[in-house]
Each structure stands twice: as structure tokens, then as C-alpha cells.
Amino acid sequence: WPAAARRDGDDVLVGGVALGHVAARFGTPVYVLDEAEVRERCRAYRRALPDAEVHYAAKAFLCGAVAEWVEQEGLGLDVCSGGELELAVTCGFPAERIVLHGNAKSPEELAAAVRLGVGRIVVDSFPEIARLAVLASDDCPQDVLVRVVPGVAAGHHPSVRTGTDEQKFGFSLEPGESGAVSAAVDAVDRILHQPHLRLVGLHCHLGSQIADTAPYLAALDRLVPLLASVRDRHGVALPELDLGGGHAVPYRRGEPALDLEEFAAAVTTRLEQLCSRHRLPVPRLAVEPGRAVTGPAGVAVYRVLTVKHSPGGLTFVAVDGGMSDNPRPALYGSRYTATLIGRASDAPLAEARVVGRHCEAGDVLVPSVELPADVRPGDLLAVPAAGAYHLSMASGYNLVGRPPLIAVRDGAARMLMRRETLDDFRRRDIGR
Numbered sequence: 001w002p003a004a005a006r007r008d009g010d011d012v013l014v015g016g017v018a019l020g021h022v023a024a025r026f027g028t029p030v031y032v033l034d035e036a037e038v039r040e041r042c043r044a045y046r047r048a049l050p051d052a053e054v055h056y057a058a059k060a061f062l063c064g065a066v067a068e069w070v071e072q073e074g075l076g077l078d079v080c081s082g083g084e085l086e087l088a089v090t091c092g093f094p095a096e097r098i099v100l101h102g103n104a105k106s107p108e109e110l111a112a113a114v115r116l117g118v119g120r121i122v123v124d125s126f127p128e129i130a131r132l133a134v135l136a137s138d139d140c141p142q143d144v145l146v147r148v149v150p151g152v153a154a155g156h157h158p159s160v161r162t163g164t165d166e167q168k169f170g171f172s173l174e175p176g177e178s179g180a181v182s183a184a185v186d187a188v189d190r191i192l193h194q195p196h197l198r199l200v201g202l203h204c205h206l207g208s209q210i211a212d213t214a215p216y217l218a219a220l221d222r223l224v225p226l227l228a229s230v231r232d233r234h235g236v237a238l239p240e241l242d243l244g245g246g247h248a249v250p251y252r253r254g255e256p257a258l259d260l261e262e263f264a265a266a267v268t269t270r271l272e273q274l275c276s277r278h279r280l281p282v283p284r285l286a287v288e289p290g291r292a293v294t295g296p297a298g299v300a301v302y303r304v305l306t307v308k309h310s311p312g313g314l315t316f317v318a319v320d321g322g323m324s325d326n327p328r329p330a331l332y333g334s335r336y337t338a339t340l341i342g343r344a345s346d347a348p349l350a351e352a353r354v355v356g357r358h359c360e361a362g363d364v365l366v367p368s369v370e371l372p373a374d375v376r377p378g379d380l381l382a383v384p385a386a387g388a389y390h391l392s393m394a395s396g397y398n399l400v401g402r403p404p405l406i407a408v409r410d411g412a413a414r415m416l417m418r419r420e421t422l423d424d425f426r427r428r429d430i431g432r
């Protein structure tokens with residue numbers, strides 16, 4: 001839940017607005033985003049890491065208002081597609097504070113990035129180096145980072161672990177065949193030979209939903225020696241080191257978050273130690289939190305449509321959303337909680353499974369949660385920690401339509417994104 005959320009009778013106030021009122025006014029399912037919570041999370045990063053660059057990872061969730069909030073709070077933006085890039089720039093996000101990622105950026109995306117003047121492009125493959133070398137010019141030189149695979153396994157699910165070699169991102173640190181240099185060293189060499197590419201540093205991203213500082217320290221242990229080898233081979237001390245994102249947030253009571261203060265202290269200390277050991281100037285640190293900025297600021301509100309008791313004793317509480325607005329349980333087995341809002345209940349708690357409305361049995365939102373035993377059609381259920389990787393990953397499955405997003409602040413609600421309607425689908429359906 002957002003830090004300032006509180007119970008108010010039978011309801012929950014988020015940003016001073018009762019979730020039941022949001023549901024009544026905007027319909028369900030509906031996503032609610034607490035502006036103050038997003039802003040405060042940005043500020044917490046700036047306080048904990050005052051000398052570092054903090055880029056919000058737009059893939060967690062992006063719309064014009066969120067771009068504006070993080071920009072005003074002094075964060076940069078990590079984008080991973082031409083779409084995210086164009087949206088941010090058209091919303092006035094300064095291009096020089098944008099970092100472009102991606103293992104397979106198209107030539108058009110790279111051209112747009114160079115033309116718009118993005119601050120950094122994180123280079124992820126050899127073909128990309130060749131493409132960028134042609135796109136950059138005397139008038140349009142491009143600052144780049146090399147994405148390195150540090151050989152560190154971390155993250156909540158195999159699908160999001162990007163720190164080891166057998167996955168698609170980045171350049172390996174392992175030596176090449178018959179004594180050849182590693183792909184990472186080769187990438188650095190090639191970029192440094194390109195007159196219009198300016199190599200400003202190294203990047204890595206380990207994975208997502210990491211609650212422990214140790215993997216980040218292990219990554220530093222691999223990256224700083226690479227900085228030293230770049231200095232030895234080319235006589236240049238790269239000024240930046242980007243440790244990516246992946247900072248964990250709790251989805252249910254008692255789950256750990258990455259402790260930001262501890263992370264900041266441990267990472268800066270280890271970086272200084274390693275740099276002094278290798279006689280390197282300390283590079284400027286960058287981080288790219290996505291989930292930790294918007295995740296806990298969001299709440300999903302659903303209406304119960306049916307309740308069914310299986311012969312085996314399970315209670316299925318089916319709501320009006322599901323895997324089309326939150327695919328995370330189906331994709332990663334992610335666990336959530338749900339709370340009855342909008343009415344009082346004295347009924348004892350009983351275990352229930354909150355399921356969606358989609359046409360497959362795996363459409364489960366919350367596999368197991370204690371709800372009042374009298375939960376019934378018409379009730380509202382709130383699912384917290386819904387601000388990251390829900391709407392950004394929402395789909396058009398079953399033509400249900402993606403829910404609207406409502407920002408709440410100081411007791412007022414305003415719609416940031418409207419509900420997707422059948423007309424939206426019809427407009428794309430031009431074949432007949």
C-alpha cells in the first residue's frame with residue numbers, strides 16, 4: 001500500500017480518496033496511482049544517492065503524467081523502445097536525461113534516438129555498434145554505455161534474470177575462444193575506434209525484484225576490474241557506472257524491500273574501495289529503479305462477479321479483470337493479496353482464490369487469500385502493489401479492454417488514461 005493509505009471505515013483512502021468512490025465514479029476494474037507516493041519514492045532515491053544519476057525505468061509504467069512527475073523530481077528516464085522514447089520526448093522530457101536500452105533496437109529507433117539527442121544509448125550487440133557508428137556524426141556525436149553481463153544470478157523468476165551469460169542481453173565477460181578477449185572488451189575496443197561514438201561508461205542489469213544488496217556488490221566486483229582493463233588498454237578512465245534496476249518491493253505483508261539506505265551505503269563504499277585498489281577515479285554511479293518507484297503507489301480495484309465453491313473445497317471469487325490487466329501471476333507465479341472494501345463484514349475469514357474473467361483456468365489473480373466468508377457478487381476487492389508491470393503489460397485478450405488509470409492526490413481524483421473501449425479495437429480492425 002502507499003505509505004499514506006489508511007483505513008476509513010469500510011473503505012481505504014489513497015491520496016485522500018476512498019477507493020470505493022473511485023470505483024463508483026470511474027467503474028471497475030480500475031487502477032489508482034498515488035501521485036504523492038510516486039514523488040516521495042523519487043525523492044527517497046535522490047536523498048539516498050545524492051551524487052548518483054537515478055533513471056526511472058519506464059517499462060514499469062509510463063504515461064505523460066508519470067513522465068512529468070519523475071522529471072520534476074529530478075530523475076532521468078530509462079526507455080527501451082521507440083514508443084517509450086517518443087512518448088517521453090513529446091511530453092517534454094528532456095532528451096539528454098533519457099537512456100535508451102534494448103537488445104534489438106531497430107535502425108529506426110537508433111536513428112530517432114541520435115536525432116532527438118538522447119543522453120545515453122546502452123549498446124547491447126556488435127551489429128548495434130556498427131549501426132550507431134553510421135548514424136552518429138560530427139554534428140551528432142553519441143554518448144554510449146556498454147551493457148556487460150556480470151555473471152551474477154539474481155531476480156524473482158528465470159524470465160527476469162539478466163545477469164548471467166545464457167540470456168539475450170549484453171556482452172559477456174568470459175574470455176573468448178583460444179585466448180581471445182571477452183565480448184565486453186571487444187565491444188569497448190570497437191566503440192573506442194569509432195570517431196563519433198563517445199564511450200562514457202559501463203552498464204549492467206542483474207534482474208528484477210532483488211531484496212538483497214549482495215548481488216550488486218558482486219556485480220561491482222566484476223565491473224570495476226573491467227574499468228581498470230579499459231584504462232590499461234586505452235588509457236581512458238570511463239566516468240560512469242550504471243548498475244541497472246531491480247530493487248524489490250513487498251507485494252504482501254512481511255515481504256522484504258531492498259533497503260535503499262543500506263544499498264546506497266554498501267554500493268558506494270564498495271565502489272570506492274575497488275577503485276582505490278585499482279587506482280581508478282571513482283565513476284559516477286547510476287541506477288534504474290522501475291518497480292520501486294511506481295509499484296507500491298498503485299492499487300487495482302475489481303468488482304466481484306461470481307462466487308463458486310468447488311467440490312474440493314476451494315472458493316473461487318471471480319472478478320471483472322484478470323490476466324489481461326495483470327499477467328504477472330500467470331507469467332511468474334507472482335503472489336498478491338486482496339482486501340474487501342466498500343462494505344463492512346462480520347463474517348469469519350475464509351480462504352479464497354481470486355480469479356479473473358478470462359477464458360483459461362490459469363487466469364488466477366490471487367491463488368490464496370483470506371476474505372470474509374460472505375464475499376459476494378457486487379463486492380469490491382482492492383489489490384495493492386499494482387503500479388508497476390500491470391498496465392504496462394496489459395493486453396487486449398478477449399477484447400475486455402484495458403482499465404483506466406486514475407491519479408489521486410490531496411483528496412482529488414483525475415483520470416490519466418481512459419478505459420479502452422470496443423471502439424478502440426474497431427478502429428484497428430480495418431479488414432472488412
Ligand code: LLP
Nearest residue numbers: 057205208209245246247288289290291389
Ligand atoms: N533497467 C533495465 C535495463 C531493465 O531491463 C529493467 C527491467 C529495469 C532497469 C527496471 O527493473 P525494476 O527496477 O523495475 O525491477 N515484467 C517483470 C519485470 C521485468 C523487468 C525487465 N527489466 C515483472 O513484472 O516482474
